[in-house]
Every structure is written in C-alpha cells, then in structure tokens.
Amino acid sequence: MTDHADEAGQPCTRHAASRDKLLDYALLGARASGFHHDAASKLQSLMMALDEINELIGEDSSELRTATETAQTSLRELHQLLTANRALAKPPQRREMPLRDLLKAAADRTGVRLSGEYGGPNVNVAQPACTQAFAMLLDLIAGSVQSARTVEVHVEQGEHVSIRLVGSAEPTHASANEQIEIAAHVIEREQGSLRCAPKSFVVQLPSA
Numbered sequence: 001m002t003d004h005a006d007e008a009g010q011p012c013t014r015h016a017a018s019r020d021k022l023l024d025y026a027l028l029g030a031r032a033s034g035f036h037h038d039a040a041s042k043l044q045s046l047m048m049a050l051d052e053i054n055e056l057i058g059e060d061s062s063e064l065r066t067a068t069e070t071a072q073t074s075l076r077e078l079h080q081l082l083t084a085n086r087a088l089a090k091p092p093q094r095r096e097m098p099l100r101d102l103l104k105a106a107a108d109r110t111g112v113r114l115s116g117e118y119g120g121p122n123v124n125v126a127q128p129a130c131t132q133a134f135a136m137l138l139d140l141i142a143g144s145v146q147s148a149r150t151v152e153v154h155v156e157q158g159e160h161v162s163i164r165l166v167g168s169a170e171p172t173h174a175s176a177n178e179q180i181e182i183a184a185h186v187i188e189r190e191q192g193s194l195r196c197a198p199k200s201f202v203v204q205l206p207s208a
Contacts, residue, residue: 004184007197015171015196017181025178029089036086043079050075084128092126092189096208099123099161103153106134111149112142118153121161122208125190133186134165136179137201141167160192161207166200 006012050072057064100119107114109131123130142149147168154164171180184194192205 004180004194004196007195007200007202009195012196014198015177015180017177021175021178022181025175025182032085032089036082036089039082040079040086043075043082047072047075047079087128088132090128092129094124094126094190096122096124097127099155099163102127102130103134103163105131106138107151109135110139110142111145112138113148113150114138114153115150116153116155118155118163121155121157123161123205124208125205126186129186130190133183134203136183137165137203138167140171140173140176140179141165141169141199141201143167143169157207159207160204163203163205164200165203168199170198 004012004015006014050068053068054065057068098119099121102123102125103114103118105127106112138151142151150168152164152166154166156162156164171177173179180194180196187194187203187205190205192203194204195202
C-alpha cells in the first residue's frame, strides 16, 4: 500500500488503512465499467422517450410539458454525473490545467467552500482522478454538514507546487483512513506526495 508522511515527514501512523475496506472499494471499482455502460444505455433510452412524449403532447398540456421538461433537466444532470464517473474509470491521461480549476471542481463535488489565495500555478495531472483525490481530502477536514464546511488553502510554488489544506475537523469518517490511502495513491501516481496533520493536509505536485 502507499505510504504517506505526517507533519514531521515521518511515515504516518495516524491513518492506518484496512486492507479489507480497501478491497471493498476495489470490488465497487471492478463493477464500474459494466455499470457505466448499462446506465448510459438506460439514460439514452429515457431521454429519447421524453423527447417523443414532448412531441406527442404538443402545446395542449402545459402541466405535462413542464413535468417532462423537469424530468429532462434531471436526466441531463444525471448524465453529467455519470460522464464524470466514467472519466474517473478510464486510464489516467495528464494535461496541464490551472490549480484553481482543479481545487474548485473538487470543492464543488463535496460542497466545501475554499478560502485563501490559490490561483496562479498550473499543474500537469490526470484531472478526473486528481479531482476525486482532492475532493476526498477536502471532505474529510471540512467538518460536519451542519457547519460552514470551509477549508483554507495556502499555495507555494517552487520546484513543486505545495498546496496546504487547513480545515476545522479531524477525519472521523468510518472509511477516512482508506480514503486518505486512495488519495495518497493518486497523488503519488502524479509524482507528488501527501503529508497529513490532525486537521490539515499538504499535497505537493510537480510544477507544470
């Protein structure tokens, strides 16, 4: 399994991942490709059916048309979610992108508000996987859904881009250690590193 470091740079002993829980995640991943294919097919059929219904009802039933338009909007949003998940399941392909866009996408995915200055540098990463890695890290330290769920971001650029994420809570989710392990694996694959403290993470990524 991937090793990550604590705030002192020593191998972390705070977040020991369970092999069995990691294999549970792997089991879900093993089904992902088939599920994505089947779900995309069903969504396409539903979209076509709603288009036909709209053509049949014409302009005579405004209430029915409103209902079908609402259903179509929900289907489009569901299709966007499925597309993002399918991208995550594909082999990683790196591209240069602004760090700000990467962090914003990760924060939007988990309902976290970012504060601090984090614009400027670009990173060269596999965007779908890196977005998910940051989303998990942000979610773990942002606090409960009843709180403001704000994470401070501090960025330093040198040979590497150093991104410090400071939240208000320690990771307490039942699978927190496994999520950190998965995030560390993704970041290491991007030739970066992850360090942890009780309420913060420091991610280093190569400068683009």
